Amino acid sequence: xxxxxxxxxxxxxxxxxxxxxxxxxxxxxxxxxxxxxxxxxxxxxxxxxxxxxxxxxxxxxxxxxxxxxxxxxxxxxxxxxxxxxxxxxxxxxxxxxxxxxxxxxxxxxxxxxxxxxxxxxxxxxxxxxxxxxxxxxxxxxxxxxxxxxxxxxxxxxxxxxxxxxxxxxxxxxxxxxxxxxxxxxxxxxxxxxxxxxxxxxxxxxxxxxxxxxxxxxxxxxxxxxxxxxxxxxxxxxxxxxxxxxxxxxxxxxxxxxxxxxxxxxxxxxxxxxxxxxxxxxxxxxxxxxxxxxxxxxxxxxxxxxxxxxxxxxxxxxxxxxxxxxxxxxxxxxxxxxxxxxxxxxxxxxxxxxxxxxxxxxxxxxxxxxx
Amino acid sequence: xxxxxxxxxxxxxxxxxxxxxxxxxxxxxxxxxxxxxxxxxxxxxxxxxxxxxxxxxxxxxxxxxxxxxxxxxxxxxxxxxxxxxxxxxxxxxxxxxxxxxxxxxxxxxxxxxxxxxxxxxxxxxxxxxxxxxxxxxxxxxxxxxxxxxxxxxxxxxxxxxxxxxxxxxxxxxxxxxxxxxxxxxx
Numbered sequence: 001x002x003x004x005x006x007x008x009x010x011x012x013x014x015x016x017x018x019x020x021x022x023x024x025x026x027x028x029x030x031x032x033x034x035x036x037x038x039x040x041x042x043x044x045x046x047x048x049x050x051x052x053x054x055x056x057x058x059x060x061x062x063x064x065x066x067x068x069x070x071x072x073x074x075x076x077x078x079x080x081x082x083x084x085x086x087x088x089x090x091x092x093x094x095x096x097x098x099x100x101x102x103x104x105x106x107x108x109x110x111x112x113x114x115x116x117x118x119x120x121x122x123x124x125x126x127x128x129x130x131x132x133x134x135x136x137x138x139x140x141x142x143x144x145x146x147x148x149x150x151x152x153x154x155x156x157x158x159x160x161x162x163x164x165x166x167x168x169x170x171x172x173x174x175x176x177x178x179x180x181x182x183x184x185x186x187x188x189x190x191x192x193x194x195x196x197x198x199x200x201x202x203x204x205x206x207x208x209x210x211x212x213x214x215x216x217x218x219x220x221x222x223x224x225x226x227x228x229x230x231x232x233x234x235x236x237x238x239x240x241x242x243x244x245x246x247x248x249x250x251x252x253x254x255x256x257x258x259x260x261x262x263x264x265x266x267x268x269x270x271x272x273x274x275x276x277x278x279x280x281x282x283x284x285x286x287x288x289x290x291x292x293x294x295x296x297x298x299x300x301x302x303x304x305x306x307x308x309x310x311x312x313x314x315x316x317x318x319x320x321x322x323x324x325x326x327x328x329x330x331x332x333x334x335x336x337x338x339x340x341x342x343x344x345x346x347x348x349x350x351x352x353x354x355x356x357x358x359x360x361x362x363x364x365x366x367x368x369x370x
Numbered sequence: 371x372x373x374x375x376x377x378x379x380x381x382x383x384x385x386x387x388x389x390x391x392x393x394x395x396x397x398x399x400x401x402x403x404x405x406x407x408x409x410x411x412x413x414x415x416x417x418x419x420x421x422x423x424x425x426x427x428x429x430x431x432x433x434x435x436x437x438x439x440x441x442x443x444x445x446x447x448x449x450x451x452x453x454x455x456x457x458x459x460x461x462x463x464x465x466x467x468x469x470x471x472x473x474x475x476x477x478x479x480x481x482x483x484x485x486x487x488x489x490x491x492x493x494x495x496x497x498x499x500x501x502x503x504x505x506x507x508x509x510x511x512x513x514x515x516x517x518x519x520x521x522x523x524x525x526x527x528x529x530x531x532x533x534x535x536x537x538x539x540x541x542x543x544x545x546x547x548x549x550x551x552x553x554x555x556x
């Protein structure tokens with residue numbers, strides 16, 4: 001008996017080590033698969049609701065697919081040419097001779113001029129040399145970026161291929177997957193297992209959909225506010241949409257997310273318009289959005305929100321970054337929240353079941369309850 | 371919209387036609403709970419139905435645990451019994467092929483009043499959970515109502531049987547009490 005227990009524990013430890021090893025080695029695959037499962041899980045109610053009103057499952061899935069491809073294409077077609085052009089200018093030594101070719105450097109000059117006007121930096125400072133050295137550094141980085149663009153494009157292509165492949169099959173066979181999971185439950189744990197599985201799926205769904213709704217609302221508010229900014233600056237409507245989208249997506253990462261969103265937004269403005277007011281506008285929008293999120297939207301959308309300690313939050317984001325890059329960072333918080341939800345359910349609900357047939361009754365004789 | 375409805379109905383009938391040879395389909399079609407329901411709802415149930423195999427004396431559910439499933443005996447038999455507060459085991463009933471048990475939990479989602487164990491090896495049960503019934507009622511309200519009516523009928527019949535048993539037990543107790551009084555009087 002004791003040997004049996006030892007072997008069981010030994011197998012669990014070996015299995016866990018192998019499992020972690022497989023996950024670590026296959027982390028490149030893990031991110032697109034996990035992202036697809038997450039998106040499938042969030043969008044599955046749309047498929048069910050459409051089915052309820054008579055729209056076939058396959059048609060809804062095709063619609064979701066087209067919407068996502070359209071969104072990715074729109075963002076890609078806006079960002080890629082602008083970034084590509086700027087990187088080429090910065091990395092080309094012939095064009096670099098004329099520093100004015102780069103909007104990035106030009107903006108650097110503008111900012112230092114404005115800071116000097118406000119007295120924030122001394123007029124005696126010779127910032128020409130600093131800007132020159134900074135430009136040199138950027139040029140080097142841009143050359144590196146240009147060489148790695150090919151690899152990045154290949155990786156993105158692979159990611160999207162795996163992502164859409166898993167997404168379509170997860171949406172098509174989601175209910176079969178659920179049934180298979182239920183069938184795998186052992187007889188002794190069938191009812192408790194089914195109950196916990198269903199409760200976990202429901203709560204997880206609420207949590208993840210809560211995150212989506214929260215960030216969707218924030219995205220819309222950001223877009224409206226950025227449209228306001230575009231009235232007083234050269235910020236275009238398309239760029240306002242892209243920045244609002246980035247703010248909404250990065251907001252998933254608590255604490256660090258808004259900072260990343262603001263930095264990316266400002267960099268995009270630097271690359272495309274070089275306007276100082278637009279940059280300040282983006283920072284203001286991010287600050288207002290944070291305030292609105294914490295005071296109004298988060299308590300409204302996620303009444304039973306899953307609180308994660310800031311330390312775990314930062315560690316989770318770093319670990320997510322190690323495992324799955326930027327997307328891993330974005331997914332880290334929903335994953336941490338999901339783990340907490342599952343733990344909470346397991347800790348609380350399992351007490352309602354006692355499957356030992358010979359164990360004495362705990363609740364007394366409760367015929368009156370049925 | 372009507373064209374889409376017709377298309378869905380036709381697709382459901384075609385899918386059911388493909389299931390014509392499926393043993394669970396043939397078995398369930400005979401069951402009183404699912405006789406009256408539409409092709410679409412039947413397909414939904416077939417997609418949610420889980421088959422479970424038990425060995426002799428294996429526990430199916432336990433008294434006082436939270437109940438969430440209805441069981442249909444497809445093969446074999448199951449014993450249903452209850453334990454009193456003194457932990458005495460009282461045999462209640464034996465359910466055989468085609469019988470439905472555990473149906474109360476589908477309506478009330480509350481604690482089990484009895485314990486169920488497989489009475490022989492290779493007992494096969496089909497299960498439907500309260501979540502599945504809720505989803506079915508949500509998607510096909512008429513069919514959900516039909517199944518609920520069937521379950522309510524079963525519960526009513528069981529209640530009538532139990533009331534009769536209680537009445538006869540009470541009569542027996544009364545007779546015994548009269549006999550005891552007579553005996554005590556000498």
